[in-house]
Amino acid sequence: MSAPSTSSxxxxxxxxxxxxxxxxxxxxxxxxxxxxxxxxxxxxxxxVLSNIGLYALVAAGLVMLTGVGGMTSFGQAAxxxxxxxxxxxxxxxxxxxxxxxxxxxxxxxxxxxxLLGLVLTFALAWALGAVTLKLSGHYLPLxxxxxxxSLYFLLGNMEFLGGQTGITGVPPLVVAGISLxxxxxxxxxxxxxxxxxxxxxxxLLDSREGRAIRALKGGRLMAESMGVDTARHRIxxxxxxxxxxxxxxxxxxxxxxxxxxxxxxxxxxxxMLFMAVVGGAGHLWGAVLGATxxxxxxxxxxxxxxxxxxxxxxxEVVVFGLLMLFVLQRFADGLWPTLARLVSRWxxxxxxAPAANAAAPAAQLAQRVLPAAGTLLLQADAVSKRFGGLIxxxxxxxxxxxxxIHALIGPNGAGKSTFFNMISGVDDxxxxxxxxxxxxxxxxxxxxxxxxxxxxxxxxxRLLGQRSVVENVALGAHxxxxxxxxxxxxxxxxxxxAALMAEARKQIERCGLGAHAxxxxxxxxxxxxxxxxxxxxxxxxxxxxxxDEPAAGLRHLEKRAxxxxxxxxxxxGLGILVVEHDMxxxxxxxxxxxxxxxxxxxxxxxxxxxxxxxxxxxxYLGGADDELLEDAR
Numbered sequence: 001m002s003a004p005s006t007s008s009x010x011x012x013x014x015x016x017x018x019x020x021x022x023x024x025x026x027x028x029x030x031x032x033x034x035x036x037x038x039x040x041x042x043x044x045x046x047x048v049l050s051n052i053g054l055y056a057l058v059a060a061g062l063v064m065l066t067g068v069g070g071m072t073s074f075g076q077a078a079x080x081x082x083x084x085x086x087x088x089x090x091x092x093x094x095x096x097x098x099x100x101x102x103x104x105x106x107x108x109x110x111x112x113x114x115l116l117g118l119v120l121t122f123a124l125a126w127a128l129g130a131v132t133l134k135l136s137g138h139y140l141p142l143x144x145x146x147x148x149x150s151l152y153f154l155l156g157n158m159e160f161l162g163g164q165t166g167i168t169g170v171p172p173l174v175v176a177g178i179s180l181x182x183x184x185x186x187x188x189x190x191x192x193x194x195x196x197x198x199x200x201x202x203x204l205l206d207s208r209e210g211r212a213i214r215a216l217k218g219g220r221l222m223a224e225s226m227g228v229d230t231a232r233h234r235i236x237x238x239x240x241x242x243x244x245x246x247x248x249x250x251x252x253x254x255x256x257x258x259x260x261x262x263x264x265x266x267x268x269x270x271x272m273l274f275m276a277v278v279g280g281a282g283h284l285w286g287a288v289l290g291a292t293x294x295x296x297x298x299x300x301x302x303x304x305x306x307x308x309x310x311x312x313x314x315x316e317v318v319v320f321g322l323l324m325l326f327v328l329q330r331f332a333d334g335l336w337p338t339l340a341r342l343v344s345r346w347x348x349x350x351x352x353a354p355a356a357n358a359a360a361p362a363a364q365l366a367q368r369v370l371p372a373a374g375t376l377l378l379q380a381d382a383v384s385k386r387f388g389g390l391i392x393x394x395x396x397x398x399x400x401x402x403x404x405i406h407a408l409i410g411p412n413g414a415g416k417s418t419f420f421n422m423i424s425g426v427d428d429x430x431x432x433x434x435x436x437x438x439x440x441x442x443x444x445x446x447x448x449x450x451x452x453x454x455x456x457x458x459x460x461x462r463l464l465g466q467r468s469v470v471e472n473v474a475l476g477a478h479x480x481x482x483x484x485x486x487x488x489x490x491x492x493x494x495x496x497x498a499a500l501m502a503e504a505r506k507q508i509e510r511c512g513l514g515a516h517a518x519x520x521x522x523x524x525x526x527x528x529x530x531x532x533x534x535x536x537x538x539x540x541x542x543x544x545x546x547x548d549e550p551a552a553g554l555r556h557l558e559k560r561a562x563x564x565x566x567x568x569x570x571x572x573g574l575g576i577l578v579v580e581h582d583m584x585x586x587x588x589x590x591x592x593x594x595x596x597x598x599x600x601x602x603x604x605x606x607x608x609x610x611x612x613x614x615x616x617x618x619x620y621l622g623g624a625d626d627e628l629l630e631d632a633r
Contacts, residue, residue: 022348031195038188050187050255052288052295053194057248059275059287060197061241066273067281068205069237070217071133072141074269075148079242081155081264082121083249087113088167088259093160107174110254117246125242129235148269156261166260173254186255193251197244198284200489205284207488207497211475213237214464222462225424226540227450227479236485278327280334289336297323363495365480365503368453368541370573371437373403377544377575378423378454383432385418385599392418393599395432400544400575405566407578407586410596416579417459417548419596423577424456424546425449436544451479455542457533459549459579465522469513469532472521474504476536507535512561527553531562538569545569545576551585563589587611 021029038046058076066072090096090113103109132143156164172181173189180186204210212233215223220230253259271294279290301319331338340347371377378400385393393415400406410416421427423434425446434441436452455476463472477500483493508517511531516524521532530550537545547566551559559582566576566589580586586593587607595603595616603613610616 021346026343026347034191038184043183046184046187048295048299050183050190052291053187053190054248054252054255055272055275055295056288056291057190057194057197057251058245058272059279059291060194060201060284061244062273062276063279063281063284063287064201064213065237065241066276067283067286068213068217069234071234071238072273073144073238073241074141074266074273075144075151076241076245076272077264077266077269078148078151078155079121079125079245080249080252080268081151081261082124082242083114083117083246084253084259084264085155085161085167085249086117086120086246087250088170088253089113089161090116091171092167092169095160107177110171110173110250113253114247114250117250118243121242121246122239125239126235129238133231133234133238145266148266152261152265155264162260164261166258168258170253170257170259172257180254183255186251190251190255193247194288197247198288201284203491204485204488207493208474208478208481208483208500209233209485209488211464211467211471212478214467215475219462219464221426221446222458223475224446225426225450225456226475226536227447228475229447240485274324278324278331278334280336283334283336286334286336289339290334293335363481363499365477365496365499366482366541368543370543371402373401373573375402375437376400377402377437378577379435380419380423381433381435383419383422383429383434385415385422385427386430391599393422393429396596396599396601398594398601398604400577402543402573402575403570404591405570405576405578405589407580407590407593408596409580409583409586409593413598414596415599416596418599420456420459420546420548420579424454450540450542453541453543454546455537455540455544456546457530457537457548457550461526461529461533463521463529463532466520468518469508469521469524469535470501470504470517472532473508473536473539474500476507476539477503477541479540504535504539507538508532510538511535511565525553527555527558530554531558534562534565543574545574547576547578547580549580550578551580551582559585 041049058080062073062076087110090100091109100109100112103112128147132140132147135143155161161167172179173186174180175189178185180189205213212223212228212230215226215228216230216234216237223230249264252263275290275294276287277290278293279288280286298320327335376399378398380396380398382395382397383393384391384395396415396419398406398408408416408419418427422429425441425444425448428443436449436454439452441449441452464475480503481493481496481500483496487493505514505517508514511534513524513528513531513535516528521529524532530553534547534550537547551562554562563585566578570576570591578586578590590607593603593605593607593610594601595610595613597615602615603610605613
C-alpha cells in the first residue's frame with residue numbers, strides 16, 4: 001500500500017476558507033440558540049414548539065422501533081393515552097385520593113402518575129409485544145392497528161375515566177417548589193426530556209446492545225448465530241418505544257390540564273409514524289425534523305386552505321396526504337439524510353479512530369479455554385432432515401475434533417447447506433442427534449450453539465451493510481460482554497465497549513483487512529465481505545468454526561492468505577468445518593473430508609483417500625472412467 005499523500009484532498013480543498021464544525025458542536029449551538037430565544041418567543045410559537053417536542057418524543061421511539069428494528073407500529077398513540085390517563089386519573093379520582101391518603105393533593109401526586117403510567121405501559125406493551133411481535137410481514141402492522149383501536153375505544157368507554165368527555169382539572173407539575181403551569185415553563189421540561197431521551201438512545205445505538213438492535217432489521221438469523229436473543233430484543237425495543245410514548249402522554253396531560261380520547265385515535269398514530277418516516281426512519285434527529293415538518297404543515301394548512309377553498313370541506317386532510325406522498329416518493333429514506341448532505345460542506349464528521357477507543361480503560365472480555373488437540377468437539381449421529389416427502393439429509397454421521405480441518409464437499413443439491421444449518425442450530429434434525437462438546441443440542445436455538453463456542457459464516461453473506469467493518473466484527477463478540485441497555489444509555493459501558501472494539505480490530509488485522517476497518521461493509525468486494533464474516537466469527541473466540549464457502553470470490557493470493565490463517569487457527573486448537581467447491585483449496589487444506597451425494601455420505605477419509613475413491617470420482621470429480629483414461633495416457 002502506498003503512503004498517505006500530504007497534498008490536499010478534493011474534500012479538503014472544497015472546505016478551504018470555510019469554517020468547519022462537528023455535529024456535536026452544531027447541535028450544542030442549536031440548543032443554546034433555542035434556550036436563549038425561548039423567553040422572547042410568542043406564546044403561540046411556544047405552544048407549537050411544545051407540541052413538536054411531545055410528538056418528537058414518540059417519533060424517536062418509532063425511529064428505534066421501525067427505522068432501526070424493522071417493526072412497524074400504528075398504535076403508539078394508544079400508549080400516549082396510557083400515560084396521559086394514568087396521571088389524570090391518579091390526580092383527580094376520589095378513589096385514588098383515598099388510596100394515597102395524606103399524599104393526595106400534594107405536588108408529589110403527578111410524579112406518582114408518571115410511575116403508574118410507566119408501570120401500566122410496561123406491562124401492557126410487554127404482553128402485547130409477546131403476542132404481536134411473533135407475526136411477520138403485513139400481519140404485524142395490521143395487528144398494531146387492531147390493538148391501537150381497541151385501546152382507543154377502551155379509554156373512551158370506561159366511565160371512571162370520564163368516557164368520551166374525559167377528565168378535567170389535571171394539576172400542573174411542580175418541580176422544586178416551582179409551578180410549571182404555564183406552557184412556556186413546561187415547554188422547557190418537554191424539550192429537556194426530549195434531548196435527554198435522544199442522548200440516551202444515541203448512546204444505546206453506539207453500544208454492544210445497539211449493534212444487536214440494528215441486526216434485527218433483516219439480519220435476525222445472523223444475529224441469533226452471534227448469540228443475540230432476537231425475540232427478547234424485539235420485545236424490549238417495543239417496550240422502550242411504548243415507554244417514550246407514555247412519558248409524552250404524561251407531559252401532554254399536565255400541559256393541557258385535560259384529557260379525553262380524541263388525541264389518541266388511530267389517525268394520530270398514523271401521523272406519528274409519518275413523522276418518523278418522513279424525517280428519516282433510521283436517524284434519531286429525523287424524529288425531530290419529521291415532527292417539526294408535519295406539525296407546522298398541519299398548522300399552515302388549517303390557516304391557508306379554508307381561506308382559499310372555504311370551510312365546507314376538510315381539504316387540509318387531502319392536501320396533507322398528497323404532500324406526504326410527494327415527500328415519500330422523492331425522499332424514500334426521509335429528509336434527514338438529504339439535509340445532512342446539504343450541510344456536509346460545513347460540518348466535519350467525527351472520525352472514530354482506534355486511539356479514541358484505546359484511550360478508555362478496557363474491561364476484560366470473557367475468555368474461552370480451547371480444548372486439547374484431538375478432543376471431540378462436534379458430533380452428528382445419524383442425523384436426518386425431511387421436508388414432507390423429501391429427504392434432504394439421510395442418516396449423516398460426522399465428527400469434528402479440536403486441531404483439525406474437516407471439509408464437507410458434494411455436488412450442488414447434495415444437502416450440504418441443510419446439514420450445515422442443523423449442526424449450527426438454525427434447523428432441528430427430523431431424527432438423530434447433534435452434540436457440541438458432549439452436550440445434546442437438539443431443540444436448542446442457534447444462540448445456544450454460539451454460547452457453547454460455535455462460530456459460523458454464511459453461504460450468502462450476511463452483514464450490516466451500512467455499518468463499518470469494525471462494528472460488524474464487534475457483533476461477533478456479543479456474548480463476551482454483559483452490559484445491558486440501561487448501562488449503555490447512561491454510558492456506563494464505555495470500558496467494555498473499548499474492549500469489544502479492540503478485539504474487533506485485532507481480528508480484522510489478523511484477517512488482513514486492517515485498512516478497511518472503518519469502511520462500510522457494503523462497499524467491500526464480495527470476497528472481502530466473506531473475510532469480514534470470518535473475522536466476526538473469530539471475535540466470539542469459538543472452539544468450533546463452521547465456514548460456508550469461505551474462498552468463494554477470493555483471488556489467488558487472498559485464498560493463500562486464507563489458507564495460512566486457517567492453518568494457524570488449526571494449530572491454535574480450533575476445530576474447523578469447511579464447505580467449499582474449490583477442490584484445490586480443499587485438498588491442500590483439509591485433514592479429513594466427508595463427501596455427500598443426494599443427502600447421503602458416500603465417503604469419508606483423508607484427501608488422498610477421497611481422491612482415490614471410485615464413488616467420489618463417479619459422483620463428483622469427473623468419473624472413474626476419466627481417471628482410467630488418464631492412467632492409460
